Amino acid sequence: MAAGKDARRAEASRATKETAISVAVDLDGAGRSDIATGIGFFDHMLEQLSRHSLIDMTVKAKGDLHIDDHHTVEDTGIVLGQAIAKALGERRGIARYASIDLAMDETLTKAAMDVSGRPYLVWNVEFTSPKIGTFDTELVREFFNALAQHAGITLHVLNHYGANSHHIAETCFKAVARALRAAIEHDPRQAGAVPSTKGSLKG
Numbered sequence: 001m002a003a004g005k006d007a008r009r010a011e012a013s014r015a016t017k018e019t020a021i022s023v024a025v026d027l028d029g030a031g032r033s034d035i036a037t038g039i040g041f042f043d044h045m046l047e048q049l050s051r052h053s054l055i056d057m058t059v060k061a062k063g064d065l066h067i068d069d070h071h072t073v074e075d076t077g078i079v080l081g082q083a084i085a086k087a088l089g090e091r092r093g094i095a096r097y098a099s100i101d102l103a104m105d106e107t108l109t110k111a112a113m114d115v116s117g118r119p120y121l122v123w124n125v126e127f128t129s130p131k132i133g134t135f136d137t138e139l140v141r142e143f144f145n146a147l148a149q150h151a152g153i154t155l156h157v158l159n160h161y162g163a164n165s166h167h168i169a170e171t172c173f174k175a176v177a178r179a180l181r182a183a184i185e186h187d188p189r190q191a192g193a194v195p196s197t198k199g200s201l202k203g
Contacts, residue, residue, distance in 0.1 A: 010086035014079045018071040019063040023083045027184055029056025037061040037076060039069050041135040042143075045173045046076075052177035055084075069139060077143040081150025088151075091115060093190040098182035102175035107162030111175035114154040115183045121148045122156040125172060127165045140169050144176065153180075 008027040014020075033050035035043045037059065050057040059080065063072030088094070099112035109125070121144060127137035148155040157176065162168040 008087040008089070010083045012079050012083040012086060014075055014082075016075070019061060019075040021059075021061040021063075021072075021075050021079045023060075023076075023079045024058040025080070025083045025087050026056040027084070027087045029054055032056045034058045034060075037072055038063065038065050039072060039135065041132055041169075042069070042073055042076075042139075045140075045169060048170060048173045049177045052174050053181045055180070069136065070142065073139045074142045074146050077146025078150050081147045081153075084147075084151040088115070088184065091117065093186050093192045094184050095187045095190075096183055098179040100175055100178045100182070101160070102171050102178060104167050104171045104174070105164070107164065107167040107171050108160040109162070109168065109171035109175045110156075110158040110160065111172070111179040112156045113176075113179050113183050115152070115180075116154050117152040118154055119149040119152050120154045121145045122158075125157055125159040125168065127168055128163060129165045132166050132169060137165055137169065140172055144172070 009025065011024045013022040031051040031054045033047050035046045035057065037043055038061065046057065046059055059076060061072050061076050063075065065072060094115060096115050099110065101108060101110045123141050123144065125141065130137055144155060144157060155176065157172055159168055162171070
């Protein structure tokens, strides 16, 4: 993970009767990841999120997968969001806003965000199948809702079109990653100021 006096790093964890999750992030990393949730497709998506946001991530999760994947996916979003919020601190000097249209083969997806401290998710994504392998496609929304709520991000995700559910899911993760990368980067013209006329981005 990146070194430096002002490195934006944090850890968070959560333990319940349903899951035990620990996350470490370095917002100024190189997109390195160490992911193990017990859900192969979800691991692949989190690796994409790390790689394309350039956030170094360690995610370790154990959940009640004998029931289904829901608790593990949602709770991972909660803990990852908490770690990102902690690493952002007062959100000084960040660009704050970002938007991207991301293409993958036949699929095009937009992600737009405001790292505002005010959590909100607008989700306009329809999958062409209910499952990707054994993974329920409806859990993609559950993950991003938990992430947005606990990271303090206003997040809009819109799938313009696509035929393959794997591609639709992957463009959601990659588009959010690229928008997140741009929104949390240091803006040299902000000089450490909070990018808000209120003087605070804590919600």
